[in-house]
Amino acid sequence: MRCARRRRARSDVELLRPSSADEATAALGNGSRALAGGTELVPLLREGLVRADTLVQIGDVVPRGIDGTRIGAGTTLAELEEEPQIPQALREACAHAASPQLRAMGTLGGNLLQATRCWYWRLGFDCWLHGGERCLAKDGAHREHAIFGNESCASAHPSDIAAALVALGATLRTTRRELPVTELYRLPSEDNREVTTLARDELILDLTVPSPEASTYLKAMDRRKWAFPLVGVAAARFADGIRVALAGVAPIPWTLDDPEGLDAATPLPGTAYKVEIARALVRRALAGVAAQPR
Numbered sequence: 014m015r016c017a018r019r020r021r022a023r024s025d026v027e028l029l030r031p032s033s034a035d036e037a038t039a040a041l042g043n044g045s046r047a048l049a050g051g052t053e054l055v056p057l058l059r060e061g062l063v064r065a066d067t068l069v070q071i072g073d074v075v076p077r078g079i080d081g082t083r084i085g086a087g088t089t090l091a092e093l094e095e096e097p098q099i100p101q102a103l104r105e106a107c108a109h110a111a112s113p114q115l116r117a118m119g120t121l122g123g124n125l126l127q128a129t130r131c132w133y134w135r136l137g138f139d140c141w142l143h144g145g146e147r148c149l150a151k152d153g154a155h156r157e158h159a160i161f162g163n164e165s166c167a168s169a170h171p172s173d174i175a176a177a178l179v180a181l182g183a184t185l186r187t188t189r190r191e192l193p194v195t196e197l198y199r200l201p202s203e204d205n206r207e208v209t210t211l212a213r214d215e216l217i218l219d220l221t222v223p224s225p226e227a228s229t230y231l232k233a234m235d236r237r238k239w240a241f242p243l244v245g246v247a248a249a250r251f252a253d254g255i256r257v258a259l260a261g262v263a264p265i266p267w268t269l270d271d272p273e274g275l276d277a278a279t280p281l282p283g284t285a286y287k288v289e290i291a292r293a294l295v296r297r298a299l300a301g302v303a304a305q306p307r
């Protein structure tokens with residue numbers, strides 16, 4: 014097995030502060046990266062897992078704040094967890110994520126675009142997602158990994174918030190297009206190992222989050238606080254039915270059409286326990302949203 018702390022971080026990175034979204038996207042692309050709260054990007058740069066000649070500080074050009082059903086991508090998780098106007102599932106997903114310090118810095122846009130927490134990837138092993146030949150977690154340590162969509166890469170999507178937004182049927186507005194949050198993500202394939210559909214020079218500007226009749230987010234984790242989801246379950250009730258989405262179970266947020274969908278899980282030996290946790294949380298979430306008044 015080849016192990017490489019692949020690259021050293023660069024110390025001569027330029028910081029740009031554009032004053033418009035157009036200026037920011039023009040500066041993005043080869044060798045540059047958008048910087049929001051930096052809680053994800055800065056550690057990746059420091060570890061040499063992401064390379065950038067230029068950081069484009071997007072704080073002044075990406076909307077921040079909540080206006081009815083529209084939420085700026087620059088809004089922090091701390092601002093969202095305290096906002097009574099947004100659906101409960103989104104508030105709970107934010108409140109259960111990371112630590113208070115990280116939530117004060119971390120933005121909604123950055124959360125949706127965080128990289129996998131798979132330790133093989135984070136430690137720079139030459140695994141499939143890094144362009145190598147095989148997934149090292151499948152034959153190695155994979156207790157936190159996927160039970161769906163794990164054919165090539167068995168990583169588990171770490172965003173509580175993305176699962177909540179998928180269940181809520183939220184849409185994104187970027188500098189190029191409007192799309193459902195589900196279409197921000199794709200399962201990586203042999204010829205394209207990206208897990209999102211966002212172009213390098215595309216910015217998420219804001220999200221529109223429909224108001225459900227009732228919603229909830231439940232999370233199983235190793236510690237009661239400051240832990241990524243082993244399994245997260247979001248459920249949202251609308252007039253035409255209940256939508257369910259899961260975090261921590263596939264390389265991308267995972268939609269579940271009905272509880273029986275869990276019978277189609279393809280767990281690894283070390284992740285079979287997640288199927289049972291998911292069954293229990295889905296049952297509880299469905300009962301929770303059925304019981305909530307409008």
Ligand SMILES: Cc1cc2nc3c(=O)[nH]c(=O)nc-3n(C[C@H](O)[C@H](O)[C@H](O)COP(=O)(O)OP(=O)(O)OC[C@H]3O[C@@H](n4cnc5c(N)ncnc54)[C@H](O)[C@@H]3O)c2cc1C
Pocket residue numbers: 046047048049050051052053054055071075086087090109110111112115118119120121122123124125126127171172173174215216217218239240241242
């Ligand atoms: C120790 C730790 C624990 C955590 N625990 C959890 C958890 O339990 N649950 C959970 O859901 N999350 C968790 N997180 C993730 C955390 O919520 C994210 O790090 C944070 O929200 C990222 O936001 P940021 O603004 O700091 O992003 P940045 O670090 O600035 O950016 C992250 C990525 O997003 C890109 N980006 C940012 N904003 C935009 C935009 N508007 N348009 C296009 N690209 C953009 C950047 O280029 C970069 O690639 C944890 C993080 C840490 C470090």
Ligand code: SF4
Pocket residue numbers: 129131132133134140141142143147148149150151158165166167168
């Ligand atoms: S789960 Fe994905 S990121 Fe982790 S070792 Fe396998 S291919 Fe790499």
